[in-house]
Amino acid sequence: MAAPGEDYRPAYPPKTKPHLSSGIPFPEACAHHITNTFKASRVYIIVSNSISKTENFTKLEKALVGKVAGVRKGIKPHTPWDDLVEIIQDIKEKNADSIVTLGGGSLTDGAKVITFALANDISTLDGLYKLTADAKTQNLKPITMPVINIPTSLSGGEYSAFAGATNTRNHHKASFSHPTMGADIIILDPALSTTTPRGIWLSTGIRGVDHCVEGLCSLQPTVTEETEKRFSKGLKLLAPNLLLTAKDWEAEEPRLQEHLGVVEAMGALGLGVPMGGSHGIGHQLGPLGVGHGETSCIMLPAVLKYNYLHGDEKVRRPQQKVLDILWGEETVAGVLKKRGLNKQTADAGDAVGAIISELGMPTTLKSVGVKREQLDALAVNCLKDRWLQTNAIPLTEKKQVLEILEMVVGDGNSSL
Structure with missing residues (x-):
C-alpha cells in the first residue's frame, strides 16, 4: 500500500x-x-x-x-x-x-x-x-x-x-x-543522491551504460525484442542525463531519469542476457581496489574496440545500434561533436569513450592504481569469470585479455 x-x-x-x-x-x-x-x-x-x-x-x-x-x-x-x-x-x-x-x-x-x-x-x-x-x-x-x-x-x-x-x-x-x-x-x-560523491554517482551511471551497451552488443540466444527494447530505453535515459547532471549537480529530474534508466537496464539483464568482457574483467579489477563503476569507465571502450577490431560483420553490426542511439540524443551528439568525433567514422568505443572523458571519469588502469606487473595475474583471474566467454568475441585465452588490458594500462609503455 x-x-x-x-x-x-x-x-x-x-x-x-x-x-x-x-x-x-x-x-x-x-x-x-x-x-x-x-x-x-x-x-x-x-x-x-x-x-x-x-x-x-x-x-x-x-x-x-x-x-x-x-x-x-x-x-x-x-x-x-x-x-x-x-x-x-x-x-x-x-x-x-x-x-x-x-x-x-x-x-x-x-x-x-x-x-x-x-x-x-x-x-x-x-x-x-x-x-x-x-x-x-x-x-x-x-x-x-x-x-x-x-x-x-x-x-x-x-x-x-x-x-x-x-x-x-x-x-x-x-x-x-x-x-x-x-x-x-x-x-x-x-535529492538524496546529490550528496553522493561526484565520482561515484557518475561512474556507477556508466556502469548502467555498460549494462545497456554490452546487452545490445550481445550475440547470445537469450537476446530478444524485449531485451533490446529495455536496453535501448535505458541507454537513452542514462547517457544524456548523466551529461546533464555533470553540468547541473543539484538538478533532480535528470537524476530520477538516470534511476529509471537503471531500472530498464537491469530489467533486460534479468531476462537472462549475459554481459561481456567489460563486466568480466571489471569483476576482477574490484579486488585490486578499483571502485564500482570505474571498472566500466576504463574497460567498456577498450572491449568495444577489441571486438570491433577482431570481429566480423555479425559482431560489428550491434555496435551500430549503440551509435544510432547515442547520436540520436541531442545532448550526447553535442558532446561527441565537441570531442571531435564524426558520425560516419567514429565507432562505438570512440563514442562511449568520449562520454566518459566528458564526465571526467578515469580511463586508464594507471589512474586507479593498477600497475603493469599486476596484469598477468589479473588476466588469469579474469578467465575464471563466466562473462568472458559470453563476450561478443569469446575471451578464452590469456593473450586476448592482455591485449585488452594493454589498451588501457596507461603507463606509456604499451606495445600496441
Whole structure:
C-alpha cells in the first residue's frame, strides 16, 4: 500500500518484487513500509561509512525511532566475506526481522548474501562458499527476511537476483544467485543522491551504460525484442542525463531519469542476457581496489574496440545500434561533436569513450592504481569469470585479455 503522495509500483510487472517507491522523502517512505508493508519492529540498518556521518542517516534513524535493532556502518568495497560474516552474526544476536540499506553497491550485494546466508543458517567463511554458484549446492532455502534498499549510486545491483562478494582468502570475487535474492522495495530519492560523491554517482551511471551497451552488443540466444527494447530505453535515459547532471549537480529530474534508466537496464539483464568482457574483467579489477563503476569507465571502450577490431560483420553490426542511439540524443551528439568525433567514422568505443572523458571519469588502469606487473595475474583471474566467454568475441585465452588490458594500462609503455 502506498503512502500519501508516494508513487509505488512494481518495477517489472507482473512480478511483485521489487517495488519502486518515489515521490516522497526516503525516511518517510521507509518508515511507512517497515510499519505497514512488512509489519516489522526490529530493523537492522546497513549504512555506508560516509552517509553514517550525515543528516540523511540521522533522518532515517528518527523516522524508524524505537524500531532499530542494530546498525552496521560500512561494508568495504566489493563486499569482502569477512565483513558479511560479522554482520550475519550481529543480526542473529540482535534478532533483527528486516534489513534497510542506505548506500551503494557493496551494501546492496552484501544484504543479498547476508539474507541468503541467514535463510540457510550459515555464519562462517566456509559456509559462505557453499552458497556460491561455483559450489552448486542443492536445495538451498529461499530468503524470507524483507529488505529495503535506498540506493545512493546507479550501480543497479538492487534489481538483480545475483550478488558478487570477494573471498578474502584468495581475492576472487565469487557469484551468488537465487530466485528469491534481492530487495523487496527500492526507494528512489533524487535529492538524496546529490550528496553522493561526484565520482561515484557518475561512474556507477556508466556502469548502467555498460549494462545497456554490452546487452545490445550481445550475440547470445537469450537476446530478444524485449531485451533490446529495455536496453535501448535505458541507454537513452542514462547517457544524456548523466551529461546533464555533470553540468547541473543539484538538478533532480535528470537524476530520477538516470534511476529509471537503471531500472530498464537491469530489467533486460534479468531476462537472462549475459554481459561481456567489460563486466568480466571489471569483476576482477574490484579486488585490486578499483571502485564500482570505474571498472566500466576504463574497460567498456577498450572491449568495444577489441571486438570491433577482431570481429566480423555479425559482431560489428550491434555496435551500430549503440551509435544510432547515442547520436540520436541531442545532448550526447553535442558532446561527441565537441570531442571531435564524426558520425560516419567514429565507432562505438570512440563514442562511449568520449562520454566518459566528458564526465571526467578515469580511463586508464594507471589512474586507479593498477600497475603493469599486476596484469598477468589479473588476466588469469579474469578467465575464471563466466562473462568472458559470453563476450561478443569469446575471451578464452590469456593473450586476448592482455591485449585488452594493454589498451588501457596507461603507463606509456604499451606495445600496441
